[in-house]
Amino acid sequence: MRSHPDNAAYATRDLAVVWHPCTQMKDHEHLPPVPIRRGMGVWLEDFEGRRYLDAISSWWVNLFGHANPRISAAVAGQAARLEHVLLAGFTHEPVIELSEELVALAPQGLTRCFYADNGSSAVEAALKMSFHYWRNVGRSRKCRFVTLTNSYHGETLGALAVGDVPLYRSVYAPLLMDVITVTSPDCFVREP
Ligand SMILES: Cc1ncc(COP(=O)(O)O)c(C=O)c1O
Known part of the structure; x- marks a missing residue:
């Protein structure tokens, strides 16, 4: 060998x-x-x-190929102009442009974008937003989530709590919020 x-x-x-x-x-x-x-x-x-x-078709799929010249040039150009500024109290052209394009694509009524830096954080933000919405309309006791069997949403504690993969979840079960789990309509693993 x-x-x-x-x-x-x-x-x-x-x-x-x-x-x-x-x-x-x-x-x-x-x-x-x-x-x-x-x-x-x-x-x-x-x-x-x-x-x-690279046939990894689950985690971190690369849709446009590795070292895509157009994307690399755009990332390099942006980094040379402005690599980061926090969105609390500041804004910048790329975030406005991207948000305008996303809002144009989104279903009617979804008119704002909120950014997180990865999938787990996005799930955490969504859980908090959902809770906060009900609190704002006077239903602050509405704080449990319905989740699907076999689902995976990430490794942070909130995302883990609404997921259902025992391998990742069971050790941390004492730390996780109580959820209502219902059968997934996923046709891949269910009984015929
Ligand atoms: C369906 C799904 N949701 C959420 C996540 C979590 O994303 P991240 O790894 O960026 O935190 C993943 C990650 O693989 C995922 O496959």
């Missing part, structure tokens, strides 16, 4: 300092993580020049 010293060296350095998400780290004693040097379109490439077709 061909050896891959560069890959192996990166895997060793990684395992000395990194905990990987949703991973039992003991598994990596037998199956090291794959060190990726770069991506191009649908391909990932390791440090030995081996290419992998």
